[in-house]
Amino acid sequence: KAGVTQTPRYLIKTRGQQVTLSCSPISGHRSVSWYQQTPGQGLQFLFEYFSETQRNKGNFPGRFSGRQFSNSRSEMNVSTLELGDSALYLCASTTYPTGAATGELFFGEGSRLTVL
Amino acid sequence: TQLLEQSPQFLSIQEGENLTVYCNSSSVFSSLQWYRQEPGEGPVLLVTVVTGGEVKKLKRLTFQFGDARKDSSLHITAAQPGDTGLYLCAGAPLEGPGTYKYIFGTGTRLKVLA
Numbered sequence: 001k002a003g004v005t006q007t008p009r010y011l012i013k014t015r016g017q018q019v020t021l022s023c024s025p026i027s028g029h030r031s032v033s034w035y036q037q038t039p040g041q042g043l044q045f046l047f048e049y050f051s052e053t054q055r056n057k058g059n060f061p062g063r064f065s066g067r068q069f070s071n072s073r074s075e076m077n078v079s080t081l082e083l084g085d086s087a088l089y090l091c092a093s094t095t096y097p098t099g100a101a102t103g104e105l106f107f108g109e110g111s112r113l114t115v116l
Numbered sequence: 117t118q119l120l121e122q123s124p125q126f127l128s129i130q131e132g133e134n135l136t137v138y139c140n141s142s143s144v145f146s147s148l149q150w151y152r153q154e155p156g157e158g159p160v161l162l163v164t165v166v167t168g169g170e171v172k173k174l175k176r177l178t179f180q181f182g183d184a185r186k187d188s189s190l191h192i193t194a195a196q197p198g199d200t201g202l203y204l205c206a207g208a209p210l211e212g213p214g215t216y217k218y219i220f221g222t223g224t225r226l227k228v229l230a
Contacts, residue, residue: 004158035220042221042223043159056217092158104164105159107159
């Protein structure tokens with residue numbers, strides 16, 4: 001079955017602009033989470049959505065926002081871009097766990113954002 | 117703030133050598149996962165360990181979860197060039213199932229030379 005699809009794969013923006021990234025999860029996966037990956041900070045959790053509701057949020061400023069649609073597709077938006085926002089943004093989907101099971105995160109290939 | 121420190125950060129070894137990567141924290145996790153990420157791709161799950169003291173083997177890879185569920189290790193026997201990649205540990209906080217706020221480790225970049 002098709003994997004997690006992220007668009008665009010690469011983009012270049014300038015400081016002050018805004019950007020919207022898209023993520024289509026694996027069919028049947030209702031949970032979508034977003035991570036920022038940088039060489040210095042590693043993978044950091046941004047937020048997680050389930051059934052169009054944000055369930056968890058990481059320690060990022062309010063410039064970072066997201067949403068999930070009824071078909072489980074998700075978008076994240078970064079406003080007023082800063083140089084430090086340059087990173088690989090990864091989206092991951094998973095099925096809703098039952099019991100105490102820990103779900104596997106299925107990652108997309110990421111959207112590489114460069115802010116000039 | 118829960119942190120996962122991995123060591124070493126970088127590792128370059130010859131094919132056939134053994135290696136161990138460590139993932140340590142002062143916090144307790146309900147479970148711990150190991151992922152491998154190759155250039156231009158997202159991380160891919162290798163294993164999930166749930167019980168303190170648990171040991172899992174995946175061909176040449178052996179994973180161990182510490183008794184106190186604060187640390188984990190990944191041991192690779194007879195490394196091959198195909199093992200090259202970024203290895204990431206990820207801890208699931210004790211907030212219960214359904215909480216996908218995984219804490220990722222700092223990563224270990226492994227290069228296996230032929």
